[in-house]
Amino acid sequence: MTISWSGFITCRAVSIVFALDGTQIATAASSASGSVGATVPAGTAAGSHKLTATSTNTKCGTAGSALRVILPPPTTTQPPPTKPPVTQPPVTQPPVTRPPVVTTTTTTPPVTTTTTTDTPSSSSATPSSSTDAFTSSGDGVLLLDKDNIQPGDALTATGTGCPKGAPVKLTSLGQSVGATTADDNGEFKSPVKFASIEPGRHRVRAECGITLVGNVDVTLSSSSGGTTSTLVVLLFFLLIGAAMLRRQFTGLRR
Numbered sequence: 001m002t003i004s005w006s007g008f009i010t011c012r013a014v015s016i017v018f019a020l021d022g023t024q025i026a027t028a029a030s031s032a033s034g035s036v037g038a039t040v041p042a043g044t045a046a047g048s049h050k051l052t053a054t055s056t057n058t059k060c061g062t063a064g065s066a067l068r069v070i071l072p073p074p075t076t077t078q079p080p081p082t083k084p085p086v087t088q089p090p091v092t093q094p095p096v097t098r099p100p101v102v103t104t105t106t107t108t109p110p111v112t113t114t115t116t117t118d119t120p121s122s123s124s125a126t127p128s129s130s131t132d133a134f135t136s137s138g139d140g141v142l143l144l145d146k147d148n149i150q151p152g153d154a155l156t157a158t159g160t161g162c163p164k165g166a167p168v169k170l171t172s173l174g175q176s177v178g179a180t181t182a183d184d185n186g187e188f189k190s191p192v193k194f195a196s197i198e199p200g201r202h203r204v205r206a207e208c209g210i211t212l213v214g215n216v217d218v219t220l221s222s223s224s225g226g227t228t229s230t231l232v233v234l235l236f237f238l239l240i241g242a243a244m245l246r247r248q249f250t251g252l253r254r
Contacts, residue, residue, distance in 0.1 A: 001037070001038055001039070001040065002035050002036070002037055002038075003018055003026060003035060003036050003037075003038050003051070003053070004033075004034070004035040005033060005034060005035070005053050005063060006032065006033035007032070007033070007061065007063075008030070008031065008032050008033065008053075008055065008060060008061030008063075009030075009032065009055075009059070009060040009061050010030055010031055010032050010060075011030045011055065011057055011059075011060040012030070014029075014030035014055055014056050014057045014060050015027050015028065015029060015030060015055070015056050016028045016029075016030060016031075016053055016054070016055050016056075016061070017053070017054050017055075017056065018036065018038060018051070018052070018053050019051070019052050019054070020040065020041065020044070020049055020050070020051055020067065021049050021050055023041060025038045025039065025040070025041065026038035030055060030057075030060055040067075040069065044069050045069065046069050046070060046071045047068070047069060048066050048067070048068050048069075049066070049067045049068075049069060050064065050065075050066065050067075051064065051065045051066065051067040052064045052065075059210070140159060140160045140161015140162060140186070140210055140212050141159065141160055141161065141212060142157060142158075142159040142204070142206050142212035142213060142214040143157070143158050143159070143214065144156070144157055144192070144204065144214045144215075144216050145157075145158070146216065147216065147217060148216070148217045148218075148219060149216060149217075149218055149219075150218070150219060150220065151197055151218065151220070154191065155191065155192040155193075155216060156189065156190070156191055156192065157170060157178065157189070157190055157191075157192050157204060157206065157214065158187070158188070158189045159187065159188050159189075159206050159208075159212050160185075160186060160187045161186055161210060161212065162182035162186045162187070162188060162206075162208035162209060162210065163182065163186060163208065163209045164182065164183075164184050164185075164186055165181060165182060165183075165184070166181070166182045166186075166208040166209050167179070167180075167181055167182075167208065168180045168181060168182055168188045168190065168206055168207070168208040169206070169207045169208070170190060170192060170204060170205070170206055171204075171205050171207070172192075172194065172202050172203060172204050172205070173202070173203075175194075175195055175196075177192050177193055177194055177195075177204065178190040178191060178192050178193060182208055188206075188208070192204060192216075197218055198218065199218050199219055199220050200217070200218060201215055201216070201217050201218075202215070202216055202217075202218060203215055204216065
């Protein structure tokens with residue numbers, strides 16, 4: 001049979017295990033949707049059975065369904081009709097003299113086949129604990145009201161998908177940049193305040209039972225425009241002063 005699924009979360013280093021009445025019948029790599037082939041174990045009784053799909057990291061998705069097994073009716077094979085034997089009259093052949101037969105026996109050594117079953121290591125079966133597995137989480141989303149800011153600019157984070165009334169902690173580079181509480185709909189809104197900030201891309205994480213991630217770029221404005229304006233003002237006053245001095249010298253000559 002073919003098992004299809006959808007609505008899961010794609011997680012790195014995570015597998016989806018499919019089981020029938022608790023017995024594993026197939027596995028697949030973590031994906032939001034897909035399909036996998038499986039075989040119903042021999043000897044499964046007719047009737048309703050429980051089919052489950054569980055990620056090795058349960059935060060990435062679980063599902064269940066009922067599978068009804070129907071056994072086909074037994075096939076009755078009719079034996080072929082029996083015909084009475086035909087009796088042939090005996091045929092008398094003259095005796096034939098043959099040379100002795102030499103029998104050669106060849107012994108074939110037994111062939112031993114060894115089957116090796118690869119057992120997955122514990123490291124590959126253990127799901128990753130990195131919170132980056134939830135950056136594309138289908139449970140919620142974190143939005144920042146600006147993609148690019150300068151030091152001192154206001155920044156606000158809004159998010160969805162948190163448990164009702166859950167505390168929300170905002171961090172960046174291991175430092176707390178904000179905190180709030182999710183409302184009855186699992187939504188929240190909080191200002192983001194950096195204690196110290198440097199130019200470059202900064203990742204903001206929201207922890208509320210799940211992990212939501214957003215990015216913001218920090219740039220420094222150039223001061224060349226202000227310097228140019230100051231030089232223009234100074235030059236203007238120098239020209240006025242030169243004109244006034246010229247008038248004074250002209251009056252003295254007269």
